Amino acid sequence: MKSLKKLFFLLIIVALVAAGVFYFRDTTPPQLSLTPGSGPISKKTTLLLSLNDNGMGIKNVQVTVIQGTNRMPLLKQDFPPQTEVVDLELDLAALKLQQGGVQIEVSTTDQSVYHLGKGNVSQQLFTLTYDTRAPIISLLSKAHNFTKGGSGLVVFGLNEEVESAGVQFGDYFFPAYPQQSGHYACLFTYPYNVKESDFIPRVMARDLAGNERQLGIYYRAKNKKFRHRKINVSDQFLAQKIPEFEDLAPDVINPIDIFLYVNQTVRQQNRAKLAEFSRKTSPDPLWNGSFLRQPQAASLARFVDYRTYYYKGKEIDKQVHLGQDLASVVQAEIVAGNSGEVVWSEYLGIYGLCVVIDHGLGLQSLYAHMSQLNVQPGDMVSRGQIIGRSGATGMAGGDHLHFGVLVSGIPVQPIEWWDAHWLQDNIDSKLKIN
Ligand SMILES: [Zn+2]
Numbered sequence: 001m002k003s004l005k006k007l008f009f010l011l012i013i014v015a016l017v018a019a020g021v022f023y024f025r026d027t028t029p030p031q032l033s034l035t036p037g038s039g040p041i042s043k044k045t046t047l048l049l050s051l052n053d054n055g056m057g058i059k060n061v062q063v064t065v066i067q068g069t070n071r072m073p074l075l076k077q078d079f080p081p082q083t084e085v086v087d088l089e090l091d092l093a094a095l096k097l098q099q100g101g102v103q104i105e106v107s108t109t110d111q112s113v114y115h116l117g118k119g120n121v122s123q124q125l126f127t128l129t130y131d132t133r134a135p136i137i138s139l140l141s142k143a144h145n146f147t148k149g150g151s152g153l154v155v156f157g158l159n160e161e162v163e164s165a166g167v168q169f170g171d172y173f174f175p176a177y178p179q180q181s182g183h184y185a186c187l188f189t190y191p192y193n194v195k196e197s198d199f200i201p202r203v204m205a206r207d208l209a210g211n212e213r214q215l216g217i218y219y220r221a222k223n224k225k226f227r228h229r230k231i232n233v234s235d236q237f238l239a240q241k242i243p244e245f246e247d248l249a250p251d252v253i254n255p256i257d258i259f260l261y262v263n264q265t266v267r268q269q270n271r272a273k274l275a276e277f278s279r280k281t282s283p284d285p286l287w288n289g290s291f292l293r294q295p296q297a298a299s300l301a302r303f304v305d306y307r308t309y310y311y312k313g314k315e316i317d318k319q320v321h322l323g324q325d326l327a328s329v330v331q332a333e334i335v336a337g338n339s340g341e342v343v344w345s346e347y348l349g350i351y352g353l354c355v356v357i358d359h360g361l362g363l364q365s366l367y368a369h370m371s372q373l374n375v376q377p378g379d380m381v382s383r384g385q386i387i388g389r390s391g392a393t394g395m396a397g398g399d400h401l402h403f404g405v406l407v408s409g410i411p412v413q414p415i416e417w418w419d420a421h422w423l424q425d426n427i428d429s430k431l432k433i434n
Contacts, residue, residue, distance in 0.1 A: 026055030026112035029120035034090075034104060040129045040209035043097075047090040049106060056111035057083045059119055065095055066103040067130075074104075081111055092130075102130040134213035135160050135205040140183060141430040144219035146199070149192035149226075149304055149413040151405075153427045154217055156203055157183050165205040168214075170198050174408045177283035177361050181434055185285075187361045187427070189407045190221050192304045192320075226304040229321075233259060233311045237397055244393070248349055256311055262350060262395065263309070263317055270349040274356070274366065275409030277343050282360035285431060290420040291337035291365070292384055294401055297326035303413050322411035323366065323404035330399045331372070331389040336381040337365045337403070337417070345373045345387075351402065352393025357381060365417075366404035369396040 030053035041047070051058050063075040072095050079086060090104075107123040114120055138157040146152050154167060156176070166175040167188045176186035190199050199221050206212040238255040249261040301321050309317040336357055343364070344356035351368035355375060358364050371391025375381060390401045405414045416422045 027114050029122040030058055030108050030110050032108055032122050034126050037126045040131045042131055042209035042211050043093045044210045049088045051086040051108050053110045058086050059109045059111045061108040064105045097130045103127050131209035134211040135207050137203050137205050137215040140433050146190035147222045148190055148224040150416050151189050151407050151412045153430045154186050155183050155430050155433050158205055160207055162205050163208050167201050168204050169201050187407050189410050189412045191410050228306045231307050231309045266349040277356050278362050278409035280343050281358050281362045284360050286340045286360040287338040290423045291417040293418045294326045297328040300325035323402045324414045325400050325402050327400035333386045334367055334388050336385045336387050338383045342375045342377050342379040345375050350395035355387050362408035364406045368402035369394050
């Protein structure tokens with residue numbers, strides 16, 4: 001009898017311990033997060049709700065959207081046992097929300113029996129701003145005249161803070177930069193290789209909540225015919241250049257194949273690099289008046305010469321020349337076309353030893369094929385300052401300067417930037433709008 005009683009008590013103790021372990025097994029509430037959990041949102045914003053419980057798992061979740069005294073149930077969901085992680089997308093589009101503050105209340109419970117079987121509860125209130133209004137764009141500049149390959153500027157005002165603003169058409173986007181006047185200035189181009197029918201520039205602004213507006217502008221686009229040129233690739237040129245190009249075309253053997261690799265693949269890589277530099281631009285214009293043309297230099301190849309390359313009378317390649325070639329004496333002193341900050345000063349493939357200067361608003365100038373570089377990235381240079389000496393490094397047969405101008409990484413007609421009248425009428429006068 002006595003031993004039976006003992007066994008009975010032992011069983012009770014074991015049961016109590018087991019119940020205790022079960023009861024206290026999970027005492028931590030689930031973790032929850034909402035992204036974005038603050039700031040502005042629009043009906044286009046997808047809110048991501050993440051739940052996590054490492055103990056017994058998530059049991060349920062309830063989401064309520066509150067605006068003023070209006071409580072709108074958005075979601076109520078139960079989950080099977082052992083649901084450790086839950087990611088849910090919350091869509092507010094179906095709710096009739098008003099412009100202004102909005103609160104999102106999230107409540108989630110785990111599968112634990114703690115708290116007398118109710119489980120552990122997490123509750124959190126997120127405060128956001130619901131914004132349905134797209135930014136209002138006020139166009140401030142007039143008379144936007146473009147010649148194919150050339151540049152132009154638009155100035156506009158915005159009524160709210162934006163995440164992104166600029167000019168777009170097709171796949172092109174040119175960022176606008178906020179100015180001290182409070183307005184935005186956007187430098188862009190009618191690219192040399194875009195058809196007139198595809199050049200329909202629009203100002204675009206997207207606010208922090210994601211609301212976007214586009215505004216057409218008045219503009220005139222003038223076409224321009226460019227030249228076609230034949231280039232004979234001689235064995236003498238190859239013999240002279242191949243030692244330099246071998247490093248750029250490591251797995252290519254035959255001289256003409258090395259030339260083609262550099263003229264095609266390396267050219268493309270170098271252009272991508274130039275486009276990359278455009279992101280390192282000053283939001284303020286750094287130039288001061290028209291650009292300086294290299295003194296006493298004769299003009300050779302022009303901006304947008306369509307080149308066809310021949311080797312032993314046979315066509316081997318086609319490329320477009322996207323700068324202005326200038327030549328004077330061998331190893332001539334090369335001057336900065338305008339004031340700005342040096343963003344590149346070293347070897348770059350087809351451009352050889354070259355310098356890139358940033359002039360702000362995405363405007364940059366390129367000085368290629370040099371024999372000597374006198375500046376370093378980060379240097380501030382002034383208009384006319386000597387930055388190095390001309391040479392024939394890179395894809396150059398003889399000593400000359402290849403001068404390029406780029407707008408947000410797109411090559412543009414350099415002649416316009418040398419022209420004080422053009423600059424005043426099309427760019428500088430617009431930057432003075434108050
Ligand atoms: Zn050139």
